[in-house]
Amino acid sequence: MTVLSPDHLALRKATREFAENEVAPIAARLDLQDETIPEDLLAKMADLGLFGVTLPAEYGGLGSDIVALGVVTEELTRVSLSVGSLIQRNIGCGHILNRFGTEEQKARYLEGIATGRLLTASAGTEPDAGSDAANIKTMAVRARGIDGGEVYRVTGTKQWCTFADRADLIFTLCRTGEDKHGGISSLIVEKPAGGFDPPRLTGTRIPTAGYHGMYSYTLHFDELEVPAANLVGGEEGQGFRQLMGGYEIARIGFAFRCIGLARGAYEAALDYVRQRRQFDRPIAEFQAVRFRLADMRTQIDAARALAYNAAVKASQGVRADLEAGEAKLFASEMARKVAWEALYLHGGNGYAVDSPVNRYWRDSGLLPIGEGTSDIQREIIARRILADA
Incomplete structure (x- = not known):
């Protein structure tokens, strides 16, 4: 089945040239x-x-579909997971704003997000709220601000907020009510690009083994005032529903990130085994090496087929949470394996930190964890299977 139109192919060519x-x-x-x-x-x-x-x-976007997102993401992450991941923040937050935001919010922010004039980050995870996203404790209390306008005073701690320092806007999940799911709201927090807003908003960088190029932060909110007009959708208690509404596109995009990384690692290994000589011949001539290459290529192609299946359904407006979960699960675990196999084929040279394949290997450790762990994806898939039986 051909899923790429001439427009998709042109976009892929332009993105590949840009990436290279x-x-x-x-x-x-x-x-x-x-x-x-x-x-x-x-x-x-x-x-x-x-x-x-x-x-x-x-609003200044390309107006394309989720298949196009997959095309772009794979080409960027083939050379850098961080750069390929960066666009997902604006696309994800922009998707939520376009779907759930008020007309005033869209008029104020969406063009800036779509054109890259405004960069975004998401603050959902907390020290005690990871996979259990509804367990957040960060509070947003409605009050009258120091300028006399209606505000929310936000207090709490967020964790693993990537690109928080550079972002202009942080889409922040907060608790505005007692109900576990129905008491969650989403606020658009404006902040200075390149810093925070001390003492009401501070950030502590989290050192990571890989995924360099974008920094992750623990954020501390201390009665930070956010205009009440920045409540996404204008109604309290809709934050969890909005979060869930963004997961399909987020997980499909994440699957293509995994595919791009795996492809980059595979291509590095392919180049290496053609050039590396042992026992008077290229190691690509050894059957054990050839079998590894065959498995790597097959797994990448299988993951891409799953991801495009999900992307096509989502682009058609068809429910695709099952397919998105399948694609994210398979692609993330595939990428971890392929990155390891690529490093293995490099031998000791691959274990050197300055080896390009070493970066793919270190970066791949995040993939079965981010955007919902592998076991969370299995739970989503199983729930749908049993519900549809």
Whole structure:
């Protein structure tokens, strides 16, 4: 089945050229020196429309479908997981805002998000609320602000908020009521780009083994005032539903991140085994090596088929939580295995931190955990199977 239209193919070509010409030359530096993604690259990504692939054209996005998101994501993460992941933040937050936000909120923020003029982050996870997303404790209490307007005073701690320092907006899940699910609301927190808003909002960086280029933070809110007009949708208690409404596109995008990383690792291994000689011949001539390559390629192609199946359904407006869960589960575990096999085929050279394949291996450790762990995906899949039986 052909799922890529001429427009998809043109977008893939443009993104691949951008990734190879602009991202690949700095990918190793971002990783080894743990630098943040530079501003000039962000500007070039915005010029290409990458922050608004699926967002409406009327707000400055490309107005394309979720298949296009997959195409773009795979090409970017093939050379850098961090760069490929960056666009998901704007697309994910923009999707939620476009679907659930008020007209005033869309008019104020959506064009900036779609064009990359405003960069976003999401703050949902807390020290005691990971997979149990509804267990959040961060409170948002409605009050009159110091300027006399209606505000929410936000107090609590968020964890694993990636790109929080550079983001202009942080979509923050807060508790506004006692009901576990119905007491959750989402607020759009404005902040200075490149910093925080002390003492009411501070951030502590979390060092990570991989995924360099974007920093993750623990955020501390201390009665930070957020305008009541920034309550997503204008109605309290809708935050959990909004979160769930964004998971399909998020998990499909995540699956394509896994596929891109696996493809990058596989291609690095393929190049290496063709060049590396032992016993007077390229190691690609040894059956054990060839079988590994065959398995890696097969697993990547299988994951891509699952991801496109989910993307096509979601693009058609068909419920795709089962397919998104399948794609995310299979692709994330596949990428972890393929990255290890790629490192293994490099031998000791792959274990060197400055080896490109080592970056793929370190980055792959996040994949079965992020955007819902593998076991959470299995639970989602099983729940649908049993409900449909």
